Amino acid sequence: MMDLSSTTPSTFAPSGLAAPRCLVVTFNRLVPADQGNSRRIMQLVRLYKNQGYEVDLLYHNEEGFDPALSHALAGEFARVNVVRSRAPKHIQPGHVCRIVDWYDRGLDAAARDMHRLRGYNVVHVNYVWYSPLFEQFGSDVVKVLDTHDVFGERRAKYTAAGMKPQWFSTSYADEDVALRRADAALAIQKEEAAELAARGHRNILYLPYVEPALRPFKPRGGDRPLTFGYLGSGNDWNILSMAEFLSKMQARGVPFPHPIVVAGGVCRHVRDGTGVIKLGFVQELHTFYDAIDIALNPMVGGTGLKIKTVEPLCYGKPVLTTLPGAQGLTHLWQMPMFDDNAALTDYLFDHFGRAGGSSALEELTASAATTRQALDAEYDGQVDRLASWLASRV
Amino acid sequence: MNAPDAAFATTKAALIVDVWVDLFAAGLARSGALGNGLPVVLTDTLRVLPLLESQGPIGWIHTSPRHYQDHVLIAHGQPAPRLRVDAAQQPADASQMLRRASLCLVAVPAERDSAVAMAALAAKALQARASLLLFGMPQAGGWGAFDGLVRQGALQPVEAGGARVLASAGLAGALGDAGLHDADRAVALASQLTRARQADIHVERMDHAQLKLRLRIDPVLLAAAGSPTLAHHIAHEGRALFNSRGLGAMLLPWGAPCQARLLLRNVRARIDGSQIALGGQSLSPLAVDYTEHGAFLKLALPAVAPGRDALLHLSLPRDAVPNDGFCDIGAAEFTVETA
């Protein structure tokens, strides 16, 4: 992991009274930031702004552009350039992607011109296949890569779960080259940071994804029955996980005595008659989380940011998760974790198989609060490390 | 040449000085003399230097408020806001830009008040070792604010016909005996730019080392949006749009008197009744030709008055404006004679 003792002083001339400048590069549509990756990127944008940076955006348009987005981005960023994506994005046989096939050289001129005009102190790119952009900047510009996931042999995680690989998966060698271009590479999970460090990278910093707490952890009141809930998009991991979980629950042969509410795009893939209440797409998250008492995260696998593991903690709700769902947070997780959905189902029926269950809920809520505190403390510590490192380099 | 003709020629030369400045600065940038530094223009009015901009980004620092958003083209991208910094609102940004400048062009204001702030900025540019070129009408009230710089010996006069031009030593040397009005240099540059497809400019030599320039330019580089909604539509569509009411504004290259041909597209009816205004003057087209591509508007444009934005305002008749889209300027051509 990143060795902060060996930082090199910046050779960049001090900028005087003007705020330091950071260029963020992404293909993600950032407004509204309602997807995990866009929320992570905006977390970093806020971080830079809190450190006093003026932040510009080079938006590699793959998720649409319209006047409303132009207006919204102009409100968030000091300067916005939009480049149409012409990345070929070839996927080789065996589902191997080369970074050279996924990086769009059309970004180079835009980045150079922006730098000439604005004189960046930091360039921050997202996803390893954008690391070639760093070549447009000299050694006086700090280069930060937010990995979002480990993409070396990512395909293996799909095949291990019996699924067809999706999206980007590259070789370890390609990913290593990309990581070495960065002065700092951010990992969103501690396990991923450790994995990358084990491959010899010394510029890795673990920076978890955390959002502000919106609800306190407090005991449930009112007459509403104890309610469980799952919120997830319609991606393959969520569909598979939900299907397996519901299958395990039904296999018990007796109805679960508490309502289970399901929300989000995954609802389209949940069969009727499985005993859950389907809400569909929820515009405001608090309407879902305020309606449940315990969040469920029955993940069978997956990669990258597990937003559904962290998000309930922002709304004061405990989370019952499988180990794959807690990946990246297991070192500070205080609530029960389950090897698989069979164990999760056993726990649910053992502890909540009868009406009531308030004492178990109180214990879980207390553990959730402790987990949140640990996560906040860890996040604050990592932010301080990143901020100190940036300050020493800029 | 008799006295009235000479006076006329002097006045004309002063009015078209920014054409020559643009030619010279573009040639400097193309030769690599500017290195990695940024060309920066200090101005108190809205202007554009299309030839210099063909060589890369320009930073603009304004000493008076501006009310329009204009755009530059990004390779493979959407139009992006042309970077214009308000020196009063963003002094730190202005200073930082000047620290990275290798060339600072100063459009000396008509009035002294605006020039005081500009002179302070020019001094910063000199401190940052940027080459400096000041230009303007000889009678511009702003020259007095630069007396300090002149007295320091930092600037030398440059031959520029009826205009007044001062340059730092290195630039004065580069300009040579011909000064700013080097016709040979201009002809050569135009040829280079056109061959390299960096600009579509044709320069024809006339009598007495005077030139006729014809510039064809992507109108998106000239569209000036008076409202944020229009600016965002221009950024999205990549066209030089009129707003949904049929109101549009266009920057004029250089501010010099010129003939303009504009192609107005997506107009649904005749546009003979359009309102066209420049400064305090209402203009009528010389001709309007309706073709399958749109309506070609031919205009004779007077010089932009000193101290005024180089902005042409147009409003189209109501029935010419579509209900479901925008009219735009699809092509623009300007012809300027330096004599």
Added chain:
Amino acid sequence: MLSNADPGVRPAPAMAAGGRRRLYVFSPLPPQRNGLADYIVEYLPMLAEDFDLSLVAEVGRSGAAAAQFPGSPFEVLDEAAFLARQPERGAQVLYNVGNNGDCAYMLDHLHRFPGVVVVHDVSLFYMHQVALQMERSNGMFNHWVRDTGYEVPADFVARDGSLGRTPGLLYQECLMVRRIAESARGLMLHSRYAESRFRGGAFDIPLGAENGRPLARIPHFVLPPAPPAWDAYQVLQRFGIDTNDILLLVPGFLTGNKMLYEVLVAFSRACTGHPRLKLLFAGEERADEYAVSERIRQLWPDGDGPKVTGYLDARELDILLGRADLSFVLRYPTYGETSGILPRAVMGGGRVVTVDIGSYPEFESPLIDHVSIGAGLVDQLHASIESLCASMPKASDRAARRQVEAQRAESLSPRALYPRVRALLDAAWEAAP
């Protein structure tokens, strides 16, 4: 260089002698059918005396507007011509703004070229909404709303930032005046109610001359009563009004917020004891807001119920107001508007019942009774009808009542109010940076 003698170049008009300040006025203008056009027309002669006056019409309307003012001492400009003259150091701008689409064009100018803003409607939500629709930029609306200090619940906002649904309460609560207040060099409002709501909507913008934004409360003017119509009898006959009838009137467009149902119920209670009572809905029905004709048919299936006149021109409406024994000028909800009908009804000489909310209580006259919105409204309306029937004023006294009201209204004439308008313009000019 081209000279002014060249073809196709017409110079701007020279500044008027006497050094009068140039004043640009942005407003809907005749022949546009808009109350704001009618409003500004009344002040134009006085403004033209004091200022070098230029009216700025929306694109495409300047020609028709100019044709309405032949030989006038002011010019009518297109937006392009105005913009080409800016910045203009010696000039002041006045924006005549109301909550309708005809004013949307001013949003492109009033932030860039600040001036004095006449705020006719304290909620400008609809005007902003229409402006963005016209600019095909609905997706920006949620951000615009947020800029003015409001937050629309996410359920009403589409993913692209546009408003998917617009509950009526938004028009009430989300005034969208903050940015206008921030840009303004002076402000005019018509009532105490409007001023207090405006101050709330511009919550963090310091107002007043000491903050460079003098604010004046100047009532909407009242025009003198129309002269007696020669054909009043025929018009009344057309609507079935006899000399002995006790005429109850609901004047103006029959919109959904005029409490038409409550009036029907109150009338249905009263008419059983007073057969001479007649109720006339004097205006164009808006069936999509309230199907009053259909409701009348249901309540009076024999066809002997109240009548709906349909559209009336101003002269016909004044005839009916001049005959009405009791006019109902009711609004709920109110958007802070100043009623133009209320003073006209009062000058008709009959009694008037209006609401005690919004700015309605601020127009004072002994002929006016106020009712409170709420559960007891129908009882109050019924009581006002009974009270009228119990003490019918003499018809012969009507002329005297009209005279008194006309005299009272003189202090609210455009010429009487103009000095306050001029004072605001001067205060704004003095306070400008």
